[in-house]
Amino acid sequence: DFMLALDEVQPAFGVSQDQFKRCVLNGIVDWGPPVGDLRKDGTLLVQQVQHSSRTPLVSLLLEGPRQSGKTALAAQLAMDSQFPFVRFITTEDMIAYSDAARCQKISKVFADAYKSQLSVIVVDDIERLIDYVPVGMRFSNSVLQTLMVLLNKKPDKEGHKLFVVATTSQPTVLRQLGIYDVFSATLPCPNLSEGDHVLSVLRHMNAFDEEEMALITPALSHGEQFKTETDDVKISVGIKKLFMLAEMAVQEEKGLRGLKFLMLLGAECRRNSFQTSA
Amino acid sequence: DFMLALDEVQPAFGVSQDQFKRCVLNGIVDWGPPVGDLRKDGTLLVQQVQHSSRTPLVSLLLEGPRQSGKTALAAQLAMDSQFPFVRFITTEDMIAYSDAARCQKISKVFADAYKSQLSVIVVDDIERLIDYVPVGMRFSNSVLQTLMVLLNKKPDKEGHKLFVVATTSQPTVLRQLGIYDVFSATLPCPNLSEGDHVLSVLRHMNAFDEEEMALITPALSHGEQFKTETDDVKISVGIKKLFMLAEMAVQEEKGLRGLKFLMLLGAECRRNSFQTSA
Amino acid sequence: DFMLALDEVQPAFGVSQDQFKRCVLNGIVDWGPPVGDLRKDGTLLVQQVQHSSRTPLVSLLLEGPRQSGKTALAAQLAMDSQFPFVRFITTEDMIAYSDAARCQKISKVFADAYKSQLSVIVVDDIERLIDYVPVGMRFSNSVLQTLMVLLNKKPDKEGHKLFVVATTSQPTVLRQLGIYDVFSATLPCPNLSEGDHVLSVLRHMNAFDEEEMALITPALSHGEQFKTETDDVKISVGIKKLFMLAEMAVQEEKGLRGLKFLMLLGAECRRNSFQTSA
Amino acid sequence: DFMLALDEVQPAFGVSQDQFKRCVLNGIVDWGPPVGDLRKDGTLLVQQVQHSSRTPLVSLLLEGPRQSGKTALAAQLAMDSQFPFVRFITTEDMIAYSDAARCQKISKVFADAYKSQLSVIVVDDIERLIDYVPVGMRFSNSVLQTLMVLLNKKPDKEGHKLFVVATTSQPTVLRQLGIYDVFSATLPCPNLSEGDHVLSVLRHMNAFDEEEMALITPALSHGEQFKTETDDVKISVGIKKLFMLAEMAVQEEKGLRGLKFLMLLGAECRRNSFQTSA
Amino acid sequence: DFMLALDEVQPAFGVSQDQFKRCVLNGIVDWGPPVGDLRKDGTLLVQQVQHSSRTPLVSLLLEGPRQSGKTALAAQLAMDSQFPFVRFITTEDMIAYSDAARCQKISKVFADAYKSQLSVIVVDDIERLIDYVPVGMRFSNSVLQTLMVLLNKKPDKEGHKLFVVATTSQPTVLRQLGIYDVFSATLPCPNLSEGDHVLSVLRHMNAFDEEEMALITPALSHGEQFKTETDDVKISVGIKKLFMLAEMAVQEEKGLRGLKFLMLLGAECRRNSFQTSA
Amino acid sequence: DFMLALDEVQPAFGVSQDQFKRCVLNGIVDWGPPVGDLRKDGTLLVQQVQHSSRTPLVSLLLEGPRQSGKTALAAQLAMDSQFPFVRFITTEDMIAYSDAARCQKISKVFADAYKSQLSVIVVDDIERLIDYVPVGMRFSNSVLQTLMVLLNKKPDKEGHKLFVVATTSQPTVLRQLGIYDVFSATLPCPNLSEGDHVLSVLRHMNAFDEEEMALITPALSHGEQFKTETDDVKISVGIKKLFMLAEMAVQEEKGLRGLKFLMLLGAECRRNSFQTSA
Ligand SMILES: Nc1ncnc2c1ncn2[C@@H]1O[C@H](COP(=O)(O)OP(=O)(O)OP(=O)(O)O)[C@@H](O)[C@H]1O
Ligand SMILES: Nc1ncnc2c1ncn2[C@@H]1O[C@H](COP(=O)(O)OP(=O)(O)OP(=O)(O)O)[C@@H](O)[C@H]1O
Ligand SMILES: Nc1ncnc2c1ncn2[C@@H]1O[C@H](COP(=O)(O)OP(=O)(O)OP(=O)(O)O)[C@@H](O)[C@H]1O
Ligand SMILES: Nc1ncnc2c1ncn2[C@@H]1O[C@H](COP(=O)(O)OP(=O)(O)OP(=O)(O)O)[C@@H](O)[C@H]1O
Ligand SMILES: Nc1ncnc2c1ncn2[C@@H]1O[C@H](COP(=O)(O)OP(=O)(O)OP(=O)(O)O)[C@@H](O)[C@H]1O
Ligand SMILES: Nc1ncnc2c1ncn2[C@@H]1O[C@H](COP(=O)(O)OP(=O)(O)OP(=O)(O)O)[C@@H](O)[C@H]1O
Ligand SMILES: [Mg+2]
Ligand SMILES: [Mg+2]
Ligand SMILES: [Mg+2]
Ligand SMILES: [Mg+2]
Ligand SMILES: [Mg+2]
Ligand SMILES: [Mg+2]
Numbered sequence A, B, C, D, E, F: 001d002f003m004l005a006l007d008e009v010q011p012a013f014g015v016s017q018d019q020f021k022r023c024v025l026n027g028i029v030d031w032g033p034p035v036g037d038l039r040k041d042g043t044l045l046v047q048q049v050q051h052s053s054r055t056p057l058v059s060l061l062l063e064g065p066r067q068s069g070k071t072a073l074a075a076q077l078a079m080d081s082q083f084p085f086v087r088f089i090t091t092e093d094m095i096a097y098s099d100a101a102r103c104q105k106i107s108k109v110f111a112d113a114y115k116s117q118l119s120v121i122v123v124d125d126i127e128r129l130i131d132y133v134p135v136g137m138r139f140s141n142s143v144l145q146t147l148m149v150l151l152n153k154k155p156d157k158e159g160h161k162l163f164v165v166a167t168t169s170q171p172t173v174l175r176q177l178g179i180y181d182v183f184s185a186t187l188p189c190p191n192l193s194e195g196d197h198v199l200s201v202l203r204h205m206n207a208f209d210e211e212e213m214a215l216i217t218p219a220l221s222h223g224e225q226f227k228t229e230t231d232d233v234k235i236s237v238g239i240k241k242l243f244m245l246a247e248m249a250v251q252e253e254k255g256l257r258g259l260k261f262l263m264l265l266g267a268e269c270r271r272n273s274f275q276t277s278a
Helices: A001-021 A033-051 A069-080 A101-114 A141-150 A171-177 A193-207 A210-220 A237-251 A254-277 B004-022 B033-051 B072-079 B099-115 B141-150 B173-177 B195-205 B210-220 B239-249 B254-277 C002-023 C034-052 C070-081 C099-115 C141-150 C171-176 C193-206 C211-218 C239-249 C254-277 D002-024 D035-051 D068-081 D099-117 D141-150 D169-175 D193-206 D210-220 D237-248 D252-278 E002-023 E033-051 E068-081 E099-113 E141-150 E171-177 E194-205 E211-219 E239-249 E256-276 F002-023 F033-051 F070-081 F098-117 F141-150 F173-175 F194-204 F210-220 F239-249 F254-277
Strands: A057-063 A085-089 A118-123 A161-168 A185-188 A226-228 A233-235 B055-062 B085-089 B118-124 B161-168 B183-186 B226-227 B233-234 C059-064 C085-087 C118-123 C161-168 C185-188 C226-229 C232-235 D057-063 D085-089 D118-125 D161-166 D184-187 D225-227 D230-235 E057-063 E085-089 E118-123 E161-168 E185-186 E225-227 E231-235 F057-063 F083-089 F118-123 F161-168 F184-189 F225-227 F232-234
Touching: A001 A069, A001 A085, A001 A233, A033 A069, A033 A118, A033 A161, A033 A185, A033 D141, A033 E118, A033 F239, A057 A069, A057 A171, A057 C059, A057 D057, A069 A085, A069 A118, A069 A161, A069 C002, A085 A101, A101 A118, A101 A141, A101 A161, A101 F070, A141 A185, A141 B072, A161 D141, A193 A237, A193 E194, A210 A226, A210 A254, A226 A254, A233 A254, A233 F118, B004 B072, B004 B085, B004 E118, B004 F194, B033 B118, B033 B210, B055 B072, B055 B173, B055 D237, B055 F239, B072 B118, B072 B161, B085 B099, B085 D184, B099 B118, B099 B141, B099 B161, B161 C211, B161 E141, B195 B210, B195 B239, B210 B226, B233 B254, B239 C034, C002 C070, C002 F033, C034 C059, C034 C118, C034 C161, C034 C185, C059 C070, C059 E239, C070 C085, C070 C161, C085 C099, C085 F118, C099 C118, C099 C141, C099 C161, C118 E085, C171 E068, C193 C239, C193 F070, C211 C226, C211 C254, C226 C254, C232 C254, C239 C254, C239 D035, C239 D210, C239 E194, D002 D068, D002 D085, D035 D057, D035 D068, D035 D118, D035 D161, D035 D184, D057 D068, D057 D169, D057 F232, D068 D161, D068 D193, D099 D118, D099 D141, D099 D161, D099 E185, D118 F239, D193 D210, D193 D237, D210 D252, D225 D252, D230 D252, D237 D252, D237 E033, E002 E085, E033 E057, E033 E161, E033 E185, E057 E068, E057 E171, E068 E118, E068 E161, E085 E099, E085 E231, E099 E118, E099 E141, E099 E161, E194 E211, E211 E225, E211 E256, E225 E256, E231 E256, E239 E256, F002 F070, F033 F070, F033 F118, F033 F161, F057 F070, F057 F173, F070 F083, F070 F118, F070 F161, F098 F141, F098 F161, F141 F184, F210 F225, F210 F254, F225 F254, F232 F254, F239 F254
Parallel strands: A057 A161, A057 A185, A085 A118, A118 A161, B055 B161, B055 B183, B085 B118, B118 B161, C059 C161, C059 C185, C085 C118, C118 C161, D057 D161, D057 D184, D085 D118, D118 D161, E057 E161, E057 E185, E085 E118, E118 E161, F057 F161, F057 F184, F083 F118, F118 F161
Antiparallel strands: A226 A233, B226 B233, C226 C232, D225 D230, E225 E231, F225 F232
16 A cells, blocks of 8 residues: 555656756746845755754745746756655646645645655645635635645654745735745745846847847846836846747847847836836 | 547637638728738737747737727637647637536647647637626636636647637726736737728728718718717727628618718717727 | 428427517507607618628617517517517526526527528517626626627528517616627617507507596696696606506496596606606 | 326315415404405406406515515405415425525416416515525525516416415515516505504404403504503504414413503504614 | 324434433522513413414514523423423534525424424524624525524414524624514523622532632622722623633632632623623 | 444544644743643643533633644643543644535534543634635634534533633634634733743754854843844744744854844744734
């Protein structure tokens, strides 16, 4: 019966590996200090799980705006831990599930984890898992409660340890729902906010040629400010969005690409600064 | 089992073709610059899907007033892409479905698409798919969440690409629901707003004779203004509505048709200007 | 399989005929201009359906106060069209149905209609079909959405045409629900509002004798005003209510009938004027 | 199959007779003019049903405060009609039924009635049938809608007639729900409001002896006012309540009965006057 | 089949007896006038049920604060009636029942009662039976409606009589829900409110020795006021709570008991006076 | 059948023992007077259950902030009672249960307890058991009602006694829900609030070496105030959180541990003082 349990766990693990890799499709570019800070703090928590007998359960919440790279960073942290049991909980695998089925599946993943000595579970996009929608503050209370209880439940076998890494773009909502305080620790996962951040990503992508970079660079050489003849706005763009904008721009014909990118980036920064001030 | 999958997909594809054609029953009349702009921008996104390996999923939202031609334009864009897998998701095929069945069907279409290397899915009239009604802001949250997750989920087979084109006449509502920001890009699909726009459609329809056109033309020769002895109002009419009004007018007996058309068009423009100002 | 479809449709058609006739139990009395106007405009739309290839679906909404004769006029219009497929959708045939069953039945009628080349469907009393109640603005959203989609869905066979005639006594509510704008056209079905209107119905009914008419007539000889010694109020009574009041009055013994009718009519007009002003 | 239908109907009819009689357990005491008025007007409507071919469905609503005798009067009216088919719809026979079952049962009674040429149905206590509760204005919308449709649906066999008598103690609520206006006519069923009304009931009951009546009478000899040394309040008591109070009083030992009755009646009138003024 | 019915009823009756006795575990202490008054008025109603043929159903509501002894008094009244059929309806026997099951069970008890010539049913803690909670005024409307109908439904066999005794600590809520007025009579079941009331219970309990009583008595010798060096507050404590406080106090070691009791009683009185004034 | 009952109970009991021990994973450190007070008062109640025949059911509520050690203290109290039947009710054992299943399971535990002469049940984290969430004040009313009834239900076998110990971090909410007043007694379970409290825990843990303690101690030598160069805030930290913070700090490399701990503790105290003042 123990053998059986192992059998059940193994193949799922294989599937998981693929899933983790797809999350970091474009790698982890080291675009600035926030990237290194987050990875270092995360590693300390991984150590705590391994070494402390008093805290067999440690949970971490990565919070940041949409498209800021939360999922990729959570996945990378999980893979780096080298724990023998890693799992990914995401709504993408539970589309069209009833609330009850979703609770079942989530609690099954945790139950499997308790059987392993060292486990890490990524819980991606909590607001999506609980079907949150701002209109009327709707959400699935049963999934929320399931998560709250599991985030506070120690593995029941002595010596077994569990690390949970969750992500969210709605920290305020999670606070209102009372799930925010359940985490052992939280770390910020911010947008790129300086011209140099953006430039280092563009260079790494190698999407634009010399000439185009020459056109783009001046607009991004004013620290936290994006400056063109028509725009002057604080820089704020998520790493995932930045990849999308660059790829859109390069579809234009040769001469227009640099300009198109500046136009798209300016609009994105304006939208983000508007949402922050609102 | 791969063969089977193909079998399942093919016939549905055949059905889809017919459905796409019915959406453009009256063709795509090039009544003014907005038509060409929208088609060009759409084509660029199609290219991005084909060529970029960093963005395997691109999604576009066409937003415009009721009857402005959104469905026809989305269908045309999909057909023009020449992608081997095209599908149409519309509430018309899911009447009297439960929420759960609707989620199932939608996610089935996406699952099929992931199996094809290049796919395009039209998601028509999002507000209808989620059973939105303004009174009490009611809507199906489960369908909404299903769409939100699918619009953010990359095909899981490496190298497979997906293009999603959605339509809506309720962009403000979609923004409140948090689904608006999930799209890679949005494009406007406006009403006809100048006399020349209307005249070029009437000419293309060939519904009125010389004499009738002579009666109609003066009212439509003041740029954005509709002017008759009794009316002076901004021109605003959707292409689909315009076809309906013209066809109603021509049922009248010979001498009265032109007048009837002006009367109907005037009432429509008044209604639309009223709704905008309200 | 086509034969089968025909079989299914025919008998139901027979049933429908009876139902249509019961709706005009007391005929269509030509009590004034509004009656003729409505019937003429309705006929033009019937022609459009028959002749236009660009608008295979035309929908009409008859709106008027309770008991104003909406159902009878819609049924008459449908019978006059002489279309081979006519159907009546009414809550009376769906009592104690679940929402889902109601949606099924409605969509079945439309599905049958699509199979016929020329069809007309009467959708009676939309507010009743959607279980509308003003307290708390309750209604069946699933039935509403089903209707909204069907009122916008063209027959899928090429060349097939469909005419839908719906009725309502709650146009304001339908507007709030967003279904009002879906109709191709709307026509008013008003109450009787002049003394002559009422007198012509009484004469047609032949319910009162000479003497009684002599007593009644003076109160109804002041245009839009109902005037007796005790009453002076605007005339407003639905044709269906008028039949009910006249029949109540004639139960009284000989000498009291005329007076009783005036009393009942006065009370009704007061009630209606009160509701309008409120 | 017609035979079968008759079989189904007959036994239920038998049961009904008993039920009708239990409703008038204490007879119909003619305590004042309102009793005679109501019975006469009711009889006229019975005649209309029998004689008018233009109004095959007539419906009457008896409205009055709690315990005012509504059920007894509705039952008596139905029995007096001598129609071959009489039925009683009351929540007492549908305790612990689901909404759906309740709708089924109600519509079954109406369906049976349509088969008979002359039918009368008593629909007792509409607010109870729809599970109305003032807190949060809760009620069963499905039962409400079922009633609204049935109260407006003519028997489908030609020449068949139906009379519906309903009762309510919540006319204001019924008006808000939109079911009030569906009735052909409404009649008031008031509380006893004069000393003579009360005295004539007490005499009819024969519950108090000479001496006791001598004590009671003075308090009830001031028209609409109840006057004792401690009380001076408008008289208002339902006939059903009055029976209860008198029976309570007579349990006291001999000398105290008259006083106890006055005390109980005074409290009841105070409560009622308070509720009216509130 | 009649035999069967009897069989079903008998054993349950046996169970009921035990249940009734457990409700008066600590007897009925005659701590002051309110106890005798309530028992006498209750007895009169029992007589009415036995003797009146005009009121085959009489219902009584005992209303008082939490822990004031309502359940014990209702149970005692039922046992004293000596009616052959006595039953106890309490949520304690319906834990984890669905609403529907609860309605079924309640109506089954009443149905059984109708079969017996003289029956008494105790309906304990109405607010608990209907799952009432003040937050959002939630409650089970189906159970409420079931009770409202049953409290107004006469036994259907001629000559059969039913007495219902219900209890509540939420009379205001019952009034808002409209069930309060359905009762034939209501009686108050108050807290102990004078020092003498408390002292007579303590003496009856015999929980404290002479010395301890000497310490306690002074604080309770000021009529309605509880007075110690630190406290001066109106006396208000339920009989059930009083038993609990005395038992808690006697767990302390010898010298501290009297003081502990005063401390606990003072706190309770403060809490109650606070709730009343709020 | 009695044997069977015992069988059912025994094994579950074994499981329970383990569960109780896991709750006090880090023992019960006597960090200050509140710890001793609570344990002494709890013991008195245990005695009352054993000795009083008048109060066969006694219930206690431990109320304190999150992570203050409530669960551990409740578990310890239950184990100390040495009662033959001990059980633990926690949401952790009912994840993904429906409301109904949860009610079933809870009432099963109580039903088992009634069979034993002396029982203690720990009901952990009431707000979690009822799925409470502050947004919209949502909770499971059926679980709440089940608890309210069970907390007031005496064992039905004569002489059997039950002690219930519950915990909550939401006493205000429980008061609003009306379950707070159902308990026989409540005891506070506070956060550590003085420097000495914290120091005595750190010493007991032995997590920091001499040097590190020398750095930490000054900040904690100002009574209720936490003072560093950058911080001056009231001390408030739960015992469970304190263990977590200390374990996090010791992951840092040697020289940084003391500082890290001060930083983490300062942030926690600030957060708590903020929440109290808000
Ligand atoms: N430093 C980085 N941090 C995170 N992601 C990075 C970084 N550098 C490159 N990437 C790439 O950026 C993308 C980040 O996308 P990801 O899905 O993680 O964003 P997200 O914040 O989870 O978005 P969403 O809000 O839509 O869930 C991935 O493709 C990842 O490979
Ligand atoms: N330039 C154009 N753009 C769009 N549609 C056009 C154009 N020219 C002609 N048409 C015709 O106009 C009609 C547009 O109808 P369509 O259903 O697309 O409108 P819609 O905006 O989707 O309406 P609805 O708001 O009701 O969904 C089609 O019959 C199409 O063939
Ligand atoms: N000119 C007329 N228009 C409509 N109905 C007429 C006319 N003349 C006579 N009638 C008769 O009046 C009655 C109208 O009733 P109908 O049921 O159509 O009213 P309605 O407005 O649908 O009422 P409700 O609001 O209750 O649905 C029918 O019996 C019909 O035969
Ligand atoms: N004139 C009368 N009108 C009505 N009922 C009368 C009259 N005289 C005597 N009664 C008796 O009074 C009682 C009236 O009770 P009934 O149940 O009809 O009242 P109700 O208004 O329906 O009460 P509820 O509001 O509780 O439904 C019956 O027992 C009936 O026999
Ligand atoms: N005069 C009395 N009246 C009522 N109960 C008494 C009296 N004297 C002693 N008792 C005892 O007091 C206790 C009353 O408890 P009971 O359960 O009836 O209170 P309750 O008001 O129903 O409480 P709750 O509000 O919790 O339902 C019983 O044990 C009963 O034996
Ligand atoms: N004096 C003490 N009181 C309580 N717990 C203590 C004490 N000393 C040490 N501990 C340890 O502290 C931890 C307290 O955690 P516990 O789960 O009881 O907190 P809690 O208040 O129930 O938290 P939560 O609010 O998350 O439910 C346990 O590991 C326990 O062994
Ligand atoms: Mg993500
Ligand atoms: Mg469209
Ligand atoms: Mg009608
Ligand atoms: Mg009644
Ligand atoms: Mg009680
Ligand atoms: Mg706890």
